[in-house]
Amino acid sequence: MELSVFLAKVLGLYLVIVAPAALLNRRHFPRLIKEFSDSLAMVVLSGFVALVLGLLLVVSHNVWTTDWRVIITLLGWLTLIKGVVRFAFPHKVSRLWTAAASSWWAVVLVAFFIIGVYLTYKGFCPHFSPHG
Numbered sequence: 001m002e003l004s005v006f007l008a009k010v011l012g013l014y015l016v017i018v019a020p021a022a023l024l025n026r027r028h029f030p031r032l033i034k035e036f037s038d039s040l041a042m043v044v045l046s047g048f049v050a051l052v053l054g055l056l057l058v059v060s061h062n063v064w065t066t067d068w069r070v071i072i073t074l075l076g077w078l079t080l081i082k083g084v085v086r087f088a089f090p091h092k093v094s095r096l097w098t099a100a101a102s103s104w105w106a107v108v109l110v111a112f113f114i115i116g117v118y119l120t121y122k123g124f125c126p127h128f129s130p131h132g
Contacts, residue, residue, distance in 0.1 A: 004069045007061055008123030011075060015116025019109045029105055037094035047086025047093075054080025068122050071115065 022029070036042050057076025063069045086093050 003061055004063065004072060005123050005126055007057070007072045008068070008119040010123075011072060012116045012119030012121070012123050015112045016120055017116075019113035019116060023106060023109050023113075026106055026109070040090045040094065043086055043090040043093050047083050047088075047090065049083070050079050051083030051087055054078075054083045068118070071119060075115075 025032075036046075054076055057072070058080050061069075061072050061076060063073050
């Protein structure tokens with residue numbers, strides 16, 4: 001349980017910080033995504049980083065429960081899959097990113113922010129909620 005609480009703090013704070021910052025700069029996203037996706041080296045490098053982070057999360061926290069800890073497991077698997085896809089298929093990822101630079105990013109970022117707030121709460125206030 002200590003690992004779950006630790007990861008909830010880290011992932012929660014990460015999402016709480018990154019999502020609003022990205023929302024504030026969302027008008028720059030189409031250009032940022034284009035520049036990033038035009039660089040295969042950046043796509044592969046980000047894939048490598050996501051792959052390592054995903055592996056660390058999946059190996060250390062592969063907890064399939066019906067409580068909040070499964071969110072960490074799902075984030076780990078999604079990060080691992082993202083890393084594999086970016087690393088193995090950088091050309092396809094570049095094309096998909098360029099096509100995906102649309103308004104739906106705001107909805108995804110708001111969802112990530114909400115998940116981040118929830119995980120931060122679970123990490124820093126485990127004694128106020130059932131199941132730690």
